[in-house]
Amino acid sequence: KKLGDYELVYGIRAAKGLExxxxxxxxxxxxxxxxxxxxxxxxxSGRADHDFSIxxxxxxxxxxxxxxxxxxxxxxxxxxxxxxxxxxDAFVRWMTTxxxxxxxxxxxxxxxxxxxNITDIENMTLTQDEWLASG
Numbered sequence: 561k562k563l564g565d566y567e568l569v570y571g572i573r574a575a576k577g578l579e580x581x582x583x584x585x586x587x588x589x590x591x592x593x594x595x596x597x598x599x600x601x602x603x604x605s606g607r608a609d610h611d612f613s614i615x616x617x618x619x620x621x622x623x624x625x626x627x628x629x630x631x632x633x634x635x636x637x638x639x640x641x642x643x644x645x646x647x648x649d650a651f652v653r654w655m656t657t658x659x660x661x662x663x664x665x666x667x668x669x670x671x672x673x674x675x676x677n678i679t680d681i682e683n684m685t686l687t688q689d690e691w692l693a694s695g
Contacts, residue, residue: 572629583633588626589648590641596622600647604654 561568570578572585592600599616602608613620630637639655641648 572625575632576628581634582636584638585629586640590643590645592647597646601650604650
């Protein structure tokens with residue numbers, strides 16, 4: 561779909577080199593192959609062993625793809641998973657329990673991300689005018 565001359569949805573590869581105010585990464589983790597769900601979980605939970613990259617070389621490419629996705633945003637980054645997965649659950653756990661490093665050496669005080677309950681999706685929607693006004 562387009563809004564004027566602009567695409568509304570991009571794949572990660574198509575978005576490479578572009579920047580957006582807000583980015584939604586949809587189903588990245590649940591779309592990973594079944595055989596890589598546990599290796600992703602192990603990596604995110606710090607349980608990857610010394611030969612992890614040798615055992616799972618394809619994860620490096622997936623990490624580069626994820627890096628491309630998360631570096632497209634200027635203001636807001638959102639991950640949305642429409643189905644549960646081992647790697648997605650591990651990612652949420654890592655993002656909501658890992659603290660930001662403080663530049664002045666102070667104790668980290670907040671998690672990298674928050675987990676939002678979206679069961680009442682209608683209260684989260686915007687009209688087209690609200691969406692355009694928000695940038």
